[in-house]
Amino acid sequence: MTRVLSTLADQDGLLPGAHPGLTLDKYGLCCDEQLGKVDLQKDVQKPVIEQIVRLSNDPPLSRPEFDLLFSRWKATIGSVGFTGKTAGPLTLHLTRASALENAGICLHRIYGFVYLPGTGLKGLARSFACEVWLGEQPNKAAAWQKINAVFGAAPSPWLNDLAKRHEQPVPKEASVGAVVFHDAWPERWPRLVTDILNNHHTKYYSDGAAPGDWEDPVPVYFLSVEPGTPFRFAVAPRRNDADSAELVTLAREWLIGGLTQLGAGAKTASGYGDFIIEEPEIKPIRPANRPTFTATLELVTPAFLAGAKQQADDCDLRPSTLRGQLRWWWRTLHAGFVSVDDLRKMEAAIWGDTKTGGAVRVTVREVPGTRQVSSYDRRQVIRHHRIPQPTDGSIPGLAYHSYGMDDAKGRRHYVEPGAKWKVAVTARTSRFADKVVSSEIILRQATTALQLLPQFGGVGAKSRKGFGSFADLSDFDLGAVRRVATEYRTACGFGENEFSDQLALSPSLQLMLGPVEIPTEGTNSWVALNELAASVQQFVKWVQPKHCRRWLGLPRRLRGATGPRVAHESRHASPAVFHFARAADGCLVARVVAFPAAELPNVAESRHILGDLLKALQSDLPQRFDAIRPPPQSPPSPRPAGLSKRPSGTLVQVSILGKRVKGGFDVQEAGRNPGTLTLGTPTPGADTGDGKPVMVWILDDKPDKPQYKWPDAPKQGKK
Structure with missing residues (x-):
C-alpha cells in the first residue's frame, strides 16, 4: 500500500508504474514540433490517451492489494450502500484542467483509478429529485422541504430559478444537508479504453452551413471506462436523529433514479453513464413524466462497426453511433421546410448542442450471446459463399461496394447478421425559443427517426451500400411519419409551412x-x-x-x-x-x-x-x-430396398461431381444418393476431373448423404 508511483518518463515512454493521473495532467508525451503540420487530435491527443490507457490497464496495485484497500474503504464509510454496474461506457470530468482538450477523466489522486466524486453524485441525485421526482408528488410543498432537508440550501440564482419554476419558496438562509454522499469506488480496478466521437457536420454546428454529406468527419478522442464495471455507492446520515433514516432512504432512491434514468458523468444523452442496479431488493423509480420507448434492433446484413481502435473488441454498436444516425434521419423530416438556422435550433431542442443538453437520451444494451465478430477477408467470403466471378472482367459486386474494408491498411472487423441490441429512448420536456414542447412530442420525434433507420438505412461503414441493415421494427406508415414531423414544426411555431426545394440543402424525406x-x-x-x-x-x-x-x-x-x-x-x-x-x-x-x-x-x-x-x-x-436462386430441394431418397448398410473401409467406385469450396469433392456412387469425399489424400495418378471415376473407401454409408475417403497410401518398407 505504500508503493511509490513513478511520474517520470524515459526516452521510450513512461516508466512502469507511472501514475496515470499525473501523466494526464503534466507528463504526457507530446508530438515533435519538427514534424511540421500537426493534427491536434491524431498527433497529440490520441497518443497521450493511449499512454494513459496502457498505464491504467497495468495497475500499480495487485488484485489482493486493491481488494484490501477497497475493503478498508468500505468498512470506514459504514453507510447504506449498493452496487451499480455500468451498462455502457462511462466518462466524466472531460473538461477538467489537464494537458489535453476535453479529454480529462476523474482519477484518484493517490492510486490512479477512476472513481465518481460524491459532489457529482449529490448533484445527480438532486437533479433527479427536482426534475423528475418532485413533479410526480401530490404535495409539492412538503416534497420541496424534504429535498432541501436532504441536500441543504445555499441561496443562489440557480436555486431561485428552480424554486420559481416549481412555485416554491426560496430558502432565505444557507443550511447544510442531512445526508452525506460518499465517493463511489470501483469494486475492481476499472479498465480504461480509448473512446472516439466523430463530428460529421462541423460547419453546420459551428458556422451555420447546411448539414451536407460532403464534410470530412472530425474525430475526437477521449477516455472512458468499459461497460460492465461495478462501482460501490454509499450515502450516510450526517446526524443520528429520528428524521435521518427517512431522508437517507429518499436520498438513496434519488441517487438510484439518477444512475438508472439520467446517467452519471458526461455525454449521458448519448448513453454514457448508464447503470444497472442488480440488487433484487432495490426497485428503481420509473418516472411517468419522462416517457420511454424501447425496441430491439436485429442485424440483417453484416455491419462494419468500430471504435477508436477498429479492432474486434470494439466492433460493437455504440450509443453515440446510433444517436448520430438518428439525428441524420431526423433532419430528413424537416429539411426543406425551414431554413438551415431554424433546423439547427429545432435539432438542438431535441438532441442538444454545445450549449444545450439534449432532451432525448438513447441507451444501447447488447443482447447477450447474439454478437459475433469476424475479420473481413473479401476473397475468403467470396470463396466460402460461392460468389461467381463476373464474366466481363469487372470486379465482383461485393468488392465494389465494400471497397477499403480489407485494403493494405488492415482488415476491418464486422458483426455477423443476427446480432441484437436493446435500445431505450427517453424524452423530457424541452423548449424552442419561448415555446414549451411536451415530452410526448419530443419522444415521437425520436422514435420516428428510430423507425426510419431500420426501414431505409443502416449503421457502420458502408451503411448506404446495404451493410449494417436492421430488421423492420413494425408496420411503417410514411404518411404518419410526415404528420409527426408537422406536429413538431407546429409546436415550434412554424405551422404547416410549405416545402421549398431552395431550402432542401441536405437530404429531405419530402x-x-x-x-x-x-x-x-x-x-x-x-x-x-x-x-x-x-x-x-x-x-x-x-x-x-x-x-x-x-x-x-x-x-x-x-x-x-x-x-x-x-x-x-x-x-x-x-x-x-x-x-x-x-x-x-x-x-x-x-x-x-x-x-x-x-x-x-x-x-x-x-x-x-x-x-x-x-x-x-x-x-x-x-x-x-x-x-x-437455388432449385427446390427434394427430400432425401430412402435407401433402396434390399441394400443394407455397408461397413466402413469397403472399396467402391464413385464419379466426381465437382470440387467443394471447403476442400474435397462432391461424388456419387451408382445406385446411391450423392455424397462427399473429403478425407485422405487422392490416390497418385487418379484423375479428379468432373465425371471421372475413382476408387474410394466408404467412411459412413448414410442413406441420404454417404461419406467417402481416399484409400490410405501403401506403407513403404523399412530400409
Missing part, C-alpha cells in the same frame, strides 16, 4: 424517391449484397454522359469526363441508400431509396439520374436474383 423493393427469395446476405452491388456497378458503368456519374456520389474516378462540375468534389456520400429487410418467410428483400441532392449538381438533375438508377435496379435485380 424529395425522397422510392422505396423500390425487390425480393431475393434467398437468405444469404453476402450473396444478396454482391448481386445488388453488381447491378449498381453495371448502371454506373453505362451511364452516359460520363460526368453524370459524379452525381451518384464522390470520390469517383472519371477519366476524361467533361460536363458540369459538382460542388465539394473532394467528397460526397451516395445520395442513394441501399438497404435489406427480411420478409415474413425469412428471405431478404432489397429496398432502395434515393435523396436528390442540391449539390449533385442540383435537385432537378439529381432527381433525373437517381430516377434512372431506381428504374434500372427494378429491371435488372429480379433477373440477377432469379439466376442465383
